[in-house]
Amino acid sequence: MRARRDVYQAIADPTRRAIISMIADQPHNVNTIAEKFDVSRQAISLHVQILTDCGLIAIKQVGRERFCEAQLDQLSEVSVWVDQFRQHFENKLDALETYLEKLKKERYGKPKK
Template structure:
């Protein structure tokens, strides 16, 4: 089953796993030790991350290391960026409203 990057970041545990391996590769045990859930649950999260292309698993001897592949997050950044004009307009409108409101509030 091929998953997309949005499925990966939808879960807080998977986001935390990404955060852990973003700057250094960690073996599966080191990743699992950061969570109060079963190793099986962490392995399932890592599997989803690999299916989404955000993590690769490298075998080094008997150890399996997780390495982040964060280029795929550009899909999320592009999607968020498409909404920037909408939110900028809303926030500008709110700022204008607050300035107008401030004119009517007496200064003590």
């Protein structure tokens, strides 16, 4: 029995992220995808299988060709997760900005009008 994979496992690998980017606008066959990478076709097939298991790619059989089509709805899960931390980082940046303004005033004094 194969372990259930999730979208985070899929995007953890740079090759899989590149494959997603490559097919986001237009489906490509597996051979075309494999030609773009300096790894074996078998390695690309494994990446494609992981992306399929995670629901980020659908395979469409057209004659003898297998086309990979992006199914990006699953990425909304990642967006929601990242948004949880966005406010934290915005607060940190606001605090840094306030601190830098304070340093500037201490160093250069109040601006003249």
